Amino acid sequence: MQDNKQQPSALLASKRFLPLFITQFFSALNDNVYKQAVLLLLIFQAANVADGAFYSNLAAGLFILPFFLFSGMAGQIAEKMEKSRLIRIIKLCEIPIMVVGAASILTQYVWLMLTTVFLMGLQSTFFGPLKYSILPQHVAANELTKANGLVESGTFVAILIGTIFGTYYITQSQGPIFISVAVLALAVIGYISSRFIPISEANDANLRFTFNIISSTKSVFTVLNAQTESVGKSVLGISWFWLIGAIILTTLPNYVKHVMGGDELVVTSALVVFSLSIACGSLLCEKLSRSRIELGIVPFGALLITVFLYLLSQQPAITFYTPLNEHLFTLEQVLATGDMLWHFVWMAGIGIAAGFYTVPLYALIQQRSDESSRSRVIAANNVLNALFMVCSAILSIVTLSIFEWRIAQLLLLLAGLNLLTAVYIYTKVPEFFLRFIIYILAICMYRVRTKGEYNIPTRGAAVVVANHVSFVDWMFILAASPRPIRFMVFAPIYYSPALHWLFKMAKAIPIDSEKANPKAFQQAFDEVAAALARGELVGIFPEGKLSADGSVAVFRRGIERIIQRTPVPVIPVHLGGLWGSMFSRKAKWRLPRFKWSLVSVTVGAPVAAADVVADDLREQVLALKALHSKHHD
Structure with missing residues (x-):
């Protein structure tokens, strides 16, 4: 909530x-x-x-x-x-x-x-x-996902x-x-x-405009390349969706006729199913995202698109239709044929998954693009969308006309290519896959309630400090944040064989004790300073270790050292509900119950760099704990 x-x-x-x-x-x-x-x-x-x-x-x-x-x-x-x-x-x-x-x-x-x-x-x-x-x-x-879902659903209904x-x-x-x-x-x-x-004011009134088609197009791609990799790969992901969508829509009449054996009304019905399912998926995405930009749903949508494309490609063709027998089944006859209903089910699955896939990507582009260049980023997206739609026509012609493939074979190819495209994008931008892991963890094992997440700045550097209750604290804080957070992690845990890949994906910063490894200790602070200089968010647990009894221990002075070197705001956060979980020191090793555990993430107002004192930050975290307890009661 x-x-x-x-x-x-x-x-x-x-x-x-x-x-x-x-x-x-x-x-x-x-x-x-x-x-x-x-x-x-x-x-x-x-x-x-x-x-x-x-x-x-x-x-x-x-x-x-x-x-x-x-x-x-x-x-x-x-x-x-x-x-x-x-x-x-x-x-x-x-x-x-x-x-x-x-x-x-x-x-x-x-x-x-x-x-x-x-x-x-x-x-x-x-x-x-x-x-x-x-x-x-x-x-x-926190309304961007909702707004994009409404726009997408309205567009496909139109x-x-x-x-x-x-x-x-x-x-x-x-x-x-x-x-x-x-x-x-x-x-x-x-x-x-x-x-x-x-009225919506101009983002860059001093921008130099050119009527030269080539230079203006080049300029929007120059702007796109200057954005974060997550924005660039989101544009690529959306364009890939338009390639799949264009192929499905153009091949739909032939698919219905030659695979389902249906007449014109069945074609219209298939179009209705596909379009309305995208609209439903777009609206449902907002519910699953809990009114925020939830990138964890994007890999989920991509995986479902692949699965449903595969299932649709494996549906057997109607055995009663041949080119010599021009009898085509009516909608009533198709619905009466039980096996034919699965064609509609898989089409609906593709459409719903497409809503899960595209809506967060559009919202991410809008949120993370530089305000002064957002329109040009979307213009570059439109060029790529058009290019991929042309590629869809070429792919259809080559496979169906030149190679004389069946439509089912083309759909199977799309399923494979979609999986490869998803793997490429999520390898280049691990944040998508990381969010997916966090999202699955949250919905399968916990019920998460966030409060005050608007205090985390959408742009600019800041340090997030929180109490340390469990090994997965960082995941829940990251889930509450609209932006990636680079957490400082104790080096032995960071380099552990089972978790190193996950921390590397999250771009965590390993830190060792000053006595055991002074060089690694200093490198960690240097990397934190560099990250803050780039305008990133950094997360630390000032207690320095997991809580032994669920209370908030003394905050160490490392946070003061970080802020003295790079003066940025500090965001206090309190985590509740994880003490006693299988990931805390008071571990209760049991399978999750049907009544999910409630985890709270309470985010406080930013503290100015000049006011940062470790003891005061601890008091603020304790105040957030009291606020949560009062609200929960």
Whole structure:
């Protein structure tokens, strides 16, 4: 349980978030209504199958092309100007674009439709960096996961509704008129809602803007490379998801027809299952994250995606369908065939896991990117997303058309590649896997309650000091922190064969006693000073050893030595509920009970460097213990 926790409905109803949510929802809805209607019109108008495939692929390419060409400029503009005004301008431009789009649908003039698709892609290119970079300016840090979950779920619901609406109405006798009115109305609604988005000041008003496509694109990747490795690998992870998602969505009709033996309604049902499951996964992610950015869920989501892709690839094809027998099963018949239901179950599993996987990554990018370059980082993310979607098309063509693989074989390949990609990312950024271990430990063995975690600064150097009750204290403090913390660990424990890999992954700092190894003792303090100079968080247990009786022992003067050398704030923390656990000196070696043990992590207000005294810090930790006891009672 966290302080100031708000329900999703409260955030969704707030003036700081609702207008942006509505604007994004109707933007995605409008895009997909028009794109789906145009794709069907292009296919219907084509003289043959080859022409239909050419026009549909050309339309998809024209929509993605602006992301390659203009994302650099979009990121620079989003950084340089006030964001709500930019959004209003972009949404206002959507109205004349949709006027052209309506005319193209009514006249069914091919090149006018393709021109509109390109202009829609251009508009989305400039809107993308704004909609994500504006969120941290209007929602609290502990609401980022919630906000991203709502945006992602709303987007996929809009994609679903837009696709179904565009598919259904364009095939009706008065369909072109309905679609034309709809896209104009949706554009107007989106513009009206954008006028209520709160003002968001420019991140870098002095940023130099360039119209050069190459240099502007290069600049956003230069900015991306300057971010922490966790941000860079999060961008890579999101782009990889879009590759998987694009392949699944493009192969879904053929999968349903040739593997499930289903008709058009079954295709629509599969799309509904996949889209709604992503929306559900995005919302469920916030619950599992306990309203914070929980990176431990990302490896969990990646693992589930691999498992469900594998299971989907192993589902047997329907035995009643052959190319010579064009009978396709209706939705009712498919549902009556018990084995076919598993196809929908695995699709839903992939979608839910995708929500677990993407939402924390988007939130991490927003939180950890430098404020002055956040929009450009998201612009670089958009370029990579587009590149990976193009790669998805190439991969599909090579495997399905050239090598003549079955779709199940392609899904199996994706499962393997997803596992390899996850291993690569988590090897490069061990924090993800470390958080995963901590998350599993917390949910399997303990019930964790955090209080005051907002006192841990989201940026800048600080030292975290806490009482030392068990061997896993550092894990629970790390779980409560929005940022990585480098803990000082007694060298014999750090280098122990069973735990060395874990402490190395956590980038812990080994320290030995001054008498036994004065050189290692000094190196530890040098490394702490270097870490603080880089703006990192460092965690220490000033008691110097595990508690023998559960009480808080005297704090040693090492903390004063650290602060005298590098004056930074100190954050007092009290841990409760771990005394008597299997990891403490009063160990009760037993399996976890169904009634999970309650662990409390209470974080106090920062203490200025000038006021740091070891004895006073101990008193503050004791005061946090009393505060927790009173609150718990």
